[in-house]
Amino acid sequence: MNWLTNVVRPKIRSFLNRRDTPENLWIKCPETGQLVFYKDVEANQFVIPSSNYHMRMSATVRLKSMFDGETWLDLAVREVATDPLKFRDEQRYIDRLRDARAKTNLNDAVKLGLGKLDGMPVVIAVQDFDFMGGSLGMAAAEAVITGLETAVDRGTPFIIFAASGGARMQEGILSLMQLPRTTVAVQKMRESCKPYIVVLTNPTTGGVTASYAMLGDVHIAEPGALIGFAGPRVIEQTIREKLPEGFQRAEYLKDHGMVDMVVHRRKLRATLSDLCRILTKAPPPRARANLPARVKA
Amino acid sequence: MRSYLDFEKPVAELEAKVEELRAMAQSGNAVSVGDEIGRLEAKAAAALKDIYSDLTPWQKTQVARHPQRPHCLEYIAGMITDFVPLAGDRKYGEDEAIVGGFGRFNGESICVIGHEKGSATESRLKHNFGMARPEGYRKAVRLMELADRFDIPVLALVDTAGAYPGIGAEERGQAEAIARSTEACLGLCVPNVAVILGEGGSGGAIAIATANRVLMLEHAVYSVISPEGAASILWRDTSRAQDAATNMKITATDLDRFGIIDRIVPEPLGGAHRDPPAAIAATAEAITEAFSELRGLSREIVRRQRQDKFLAIGRDLD
Numbered sequence: 001m002n003w004l005t006n007v008v009r010p011k012i013r014s015f016l017n018r019r020d021t022p023e024n025l026w027i028k029c030p031e032t033g034q035l036v037f038y039k040d041v042e043a044n045q046f047v048i049p050s051s052n053y054h055m056r057m058s059a060t061v062r063l064k065s066m067f068d069g070e071t072w073l074d075l076a077v078r079e080v081a082t083d084p085l086k087f088r089d090e091q092r093y094i095d096r097l098r099d100a101r102a103k104t105n106l107n108d109a110v111k112l113g114l115g116k117l118d119g120m121p122v123v124i125a126v127q128d129f130d131f132m133g134g135s136l137g138m139a140a141a142e143a144v145i146t147g148l149e150t151a152v153d154r155g156t157p158f159i160i161f162a163a164s165g166g167a168r169m170q171e172g173i174l175s176l177m178q179l180p181r182t183t184v185a186v187q188k189m190r191e192s193c194k195p196y197i198v199v200l201t202n203p204t205t206g207g208v209t210a211s212y213a214m215l216g217d218v219h220i221a222e223p224g225a226l227i228g229f230a231g232p233r234v235i236e237q238t239i240r241e242k243l244p245e246g247f248q249r250a251e252y253l254k255d256h257g258m259v260d261m262v263v264h265r266r267k268l269r270a271t272l273s274d275l276c277r278i279l280t281k282a283p284p285p286r287a288r289a290n291l292p293a294r295v296k297a
Numbered sequence: 298m299r300s301y302l303d304f305e306k307p308v309a310e311l312e313a314k315v316e317e318l319r320a321m322a323q324s325g326n327a328v329s330v331g332d333e334i335g336r337l338e339a340k341a342a343a344a345l346k347d348i349y350s351d352l353t354p355w356q357k358t359q360v361a362r363h364p365q366r367p368h369c370l371e372y373i374a375g376m377i378t379d380f381v382p383l384a385g386d387r388k389y390g391e392d393e394a395i396v397g398g399f400g401r402f403n404g405e406s407i408c409v410i411g412h413e414k415g416s417a418t419e420s421r422l423k424h425n426f427g428m429a430r431p432e433g434y435r436k437a438v439r440l441m442e443l444a445d446r447f448d449i450p451v452l453a454l455v456d457t458a459g460a461y462p463g464i465g466a467e468e469r470g471q472a473e474a475i476a477r478s479t480e481a482c483l484g485l486c487v488p489n490v491a492v493i494l495g496e497g498g499s500g501g502a503i504a505i506a507t508a509n510r511v512l513m514l515e516h517a518v519y520s521v522i523s524p525e526g527a528a529s530i531l532w533r534d535t536s537r538a539q540d541a542a543t544n545m546k547i548t549a550t551d552l553d554r555f556g557i558i559d560r561i562v563p564e565p566l567g568g569a570h571r572d573p574p575a576a577i578a579a580t581a582e583a584i585t586e587a588f589s590e591l592r593g594l595s596r597e598i599v600r601r602q603r604q605d606k607f608l609a610i611g612r613d614l615d
Binding site for chain 2 (some may be wrong): 172181214228
């Protein structure tokens with residue numbers, strides 16, 4: 001990050017960002033098709049009140065919804081090579097990256113914060129699906145590794161909100177190498193004997209599930225989240241059958257023993273706080289920090 | 298019957314002519330064809346050398362998938378003595394897409410785990426074309442744990458298009474099985490060496506290929522997704538597989554340049570399928586050397602070396 005990304009980009013972004021324009025006053029529930037007032041959804045942690053459909057949350061909003069006082073320390077992540085393959089499909093990879101950065105105001109798909117959860121220091125990483133489908137490349141993996149290493153150094157729990165289409169294909173084999181690389185960091189976390197909690201959000205598939213997202217001490221899934229190794233389309237094409245109802249959804253994974261619980265976003269913060277405290281033998285919080293009534297985008 | 302790839306056509310034609318002349322000579326109705334056979338054979342060899350000295354990434358993909366390319370069980374038969382195959386994950390089932398067991402390599406105990414694609418219709422079905430289900434990876438984890446406990450090094454022979462995408466595989470936690478297998482590799486306190494024999498297909502490959510030393514055959518390919526898969530996702534057009542193969546940098550030379558593999562194992566002229574015994578011998582030699590580099594290291598150092606090696610991958614690229 002330099003002054004350019006910090007200072008100029010947000011301005012350009014706010015100019016481009018249409019989230020707050022009247023066009024977005026009403027949004028459509030992807031499940032029921034019902035039109036809902038955007039402000040109501042925002043006030044409900046981006047869960048559609050009538051259908052309980054959990055919409056995606058941006059990394060920043062997610063961090064705000066977790067940390068006490070909506071504040072945290074950003075953690076610096078080691079710089080990585082930008083486009084070692086000089087990759088080009090229909091567009092150049094560096095152009096895709098530039099667009100994703102402008103659109104999300106993030107450096108890459110994973111954002112890190114060190115802050116307090118009901119008074120307990122924790123490191124939280126959030127994968128932002130809006131950044132190239134939350135795909136796992138060198139920069140995103142470096143952030144996951146930094147997050148885990150920081151948690152180890154400081155002796156805090158580590159929580160990751162996973163959301164990803166899988167490995168970042170534009171980085172070819174280097175993206176595949178992020179599976180073992182992040183796993184090394186997970187192993188160090190295990191040795192630190194502090195909780196590593198994975199929250200699987202919609203969708204989490206591919207290489208991310210085949211590495212750190214399935215190696216947590218506790219796996220929590222948000223209702224309805226698509227979670228799996230192969231995408232449903234690939235499976236359908238391979239077996240040439242229609243997939244069963246609810247296949248690869250959070251509830252299905254719970255039934256099949258892959259996640260511990262499916263938790264409504266309303267209860268997520270308290271669940272995470274309790275787990276972190278119980279697993280580290282810390283007493284209950286003196287007072288639950290008041291849940292932010294509304295987390296603004 | 299040798300099967301030829303489309304780009305091997307000039308060689309196929311010359312070799313067909315040689316066969317024809319041989320048949321004529323045998324039936325006795327030919328004048329002297331010996332000279333002509335020699336001349337054609339030299340020409341075919343030159344054409345083969347010419348083609349194989351400059352294969353495109355897509356052509357290498359085809360060579361890596363060649364039906365007559367030696368597969369895992371042939372390597373095991375050629376390199377490992379007293380091999381005792383073991384079966385089952387002790388949780389659900391036996392997946393023959395991954396074979397494994399214990400035997401001797403150069404006279405010393407070794408654990409071998411590898412993807413087997415099969416070589417004829419029946420065996421291909423039996424081994425599910427080398428595409429493993431969770432049971433395969435859980436069996437791999439089980440064997441690695443045994444090897445670690447008995448202080449026996451692990452050899453992984455990688456040849457898979459990828460883990461199998463199916464309902465049952467997902468139901469039983471394909472992703473978790475792969476993640477645990479990668480983790481088991483990283484936890485080993487005994488040296489492990491992985492060889493990419495043909496196709497190194499994504500998570501299904503890395504699950505057993507996270508090794509102290511990673512070797513790769515000259516015409517093998519190793520990638521995060523198949524060229525067809527990448528073409529369908531990135532170009533929305535599977536016919537762009539050739540472009541995807543080129544852009545994704547999947548050849549041994551590319552991977553060597555990125556510091557992802559430690560050594561390229563040269564193949565016989567015209568690819569491993571032209572001379573499987575020579576390919577297997579060259580691979581055995583490279584494996585011997587790789588293990589000898591790791592000899593005498595303490596258990597903790599072996600594990601740390603592997604972790605550090607993977608953490609360092611890509612950090613000095615620009």
